[in-house]
Amino acid sequence: PLITLRQLLDHAAEHGYGVPAFNINNMEQGLAILRAAATCDAPVILQASRGARSYAGDIMLRHMVSALTEMYPAIPICLHQDHGNNEATCMSAIRHGFTSVMMDGSLMEDMKTPASYEYNLAITERVARMAHWVGASVEGELGVLGSLESGEAAAEDGSGAEGKLSHDQLLTDPAQAVDFVTRTGVDALAIACGTSHGAYKFTRAPDGEILAMSVIEEIHARLPATHLVMHGSSSVPQALQDLINAHGGEMPQTWGVPVDEIVRGIRMGVRKVNIDTDCRMAMTGQFRKVAAETAAEFDPRKFLVPAMAELEALCRERFEAFGTAGHA
Ligand code: G3H
Numbered sequence: 529p530l531i532t533l534r535q536l537l538d539h540a541a542e543h544g545y546g547v548p549a550f551n552i553n554n555m556e557q558g559l560a561i562l563r564a565a566a567t568c569d570a571p572v573i574l575q576a577s578r579g580a581r582s583y584a585g586d587i588m589l590r591h592m593v594s595a596l597t598e599m600y601p602a603i604p605i606c607l608h609q610d611h612g613n614n615e616a617t618c619m620s621a622i623r624h625g626f627t628s629v630m631m632d633g634s635l636m637e638d639m640k641t642p643a644s645y646e647y648n649l650a651i652t653e654r655v656a657r658m659a660h661w662v663g664a665s666v667e668g669e670l671g672v673l674g675s676l677e678s679g680e681a682a683a684e685d686g687s688g689a690e691g692k693l694s695h696d697q698l699l700t701d702p703a704q705a706v707d708f709v710t711r712t713g714v715d716a717l718a719i720a721c722g723t724s725h726g727a728y729k730f731t732r733a734p735d736g737e738i739l740a741m742s743v744i745e746e747i748h749a750r751l752p753a754t755h756l757v758m759h760g761s762s763s764v765p766q767a768l769q770d771l772i773n774a775h776g777g778e779m780p781q782t783w784g785v786p787v788d789e790i791v792r793g794i795r796m797g798v799r800k801v802n803i804d805t806d807c808r809m810a811m812t813g814q815f816r817k818v819a820a821e822t823a824a825e826f827d828p829r830k831f832l833v834p835a836m837a838e839l840e841a842l843c844r845e846r847f848e849a850f851g852t853a854g855h856a
């Protein structure tokens with residue numbers, strides 16, 4: 529069944545596990561993720577970005593997810609708007625059957641320019657009030673995702689935002705988080721702890737200097753009833769970098785968020801873990817492999833079947849590691 533983020537994360541908090549939020553854009557991603565969820569008996573968050581909504585169309589997305597709920601009736605699914613940039617994006621998502629929305633007021637509508645605290649507070653409070661009228665859940669974000677290595681804020685699409693930011697701006701302030709959650713009434717709070725979107729998060733294996741997991745612990749201590757969200761949580765596995773690069777890809781060496789660190793975060797109160805890049809790399813790695821090894825092949829299913837299998841395996845690993853398995 530389709531359930532709200534609140535219902536799903538309340539259960540996760542009660543039982544001490546985390547839930548991956550996988551980005552979806554098409555049927556193949558939906559099938560692969562739900563096959564993994566069914567195998568692991570795990571609840572799941574399917575999230576659609578604004579880009580996904582314009583790629584597939586709202587009607588297609590709604591019917592796709594409805595089909596997945598019919599195919600997998602035992603799996604609790606939340607359909608969530610990823611990085612809503614204004615009230616209209618969030619409200620139209622709810623109108624199209626989304627049970628949860630993220631209002632990302634940490635950035636202005638362009639999703640590049642860091643916003644003021646007052647702007648974030650006001651717009652998130654408005655969205656939370658409206659969404660709650662109709663029973664949808666709301667995620668807000670406080671702090672600017674970005675690199676503690678370079679001091680650069682990260683735009684939603686993984687590119688750099690304008691200007692350099694201080695260490696403080698790149699980490700969520702625990703005291704401000706209390707004020708924000710109290711005044712907006714959000715169900716879940718995305719925090720900034722040094723991760724960023726996309727494949728190029730760290731230029732070395734991250735340590736406490738560049739991945740500040742301690743922030744999570746401090747925020748959770750002050751807001752024990754608020755579900756914390758980690759964005760930019762792809763692990764960018766070496767095996768997938770190698771798979772891509774072994775078959776004509778040219779991805780420069782990079783490091784993501786180690787699964788162990790995410791598991792540590794879950795122990796400290798993280799409940800929703802956003803993953804897109806790893807899913808993209810899993811599918812694309814197999815596309816490249818098929819293309820390189822079977823150059824005469826032109827049936828898209830011959831590319832998509834192994835791509836779905838690779839994505840399914842990745843999702844199973846995350847469900848197992850995050851403790852989601854067995855909780856459907
Ligand atoms: O936060 C960004 C997600 O990875 C979605 O990316 O806007 O290209 O669909 P997208």
Ligand code: 13P
Binds near residue numbers: 760
């Ligand atoms: P990754 O790019 O690390 O997969 O992060 C995805 C994300 O945070 C979507 O909101």
Ligand code: NA
Binds near residue numbers: 632634673
């Ligand atoms: Na942000």
Ligand code: ZN
Binds near residue numbers: 611725759760802
């Ligand atoms: Zn994100």
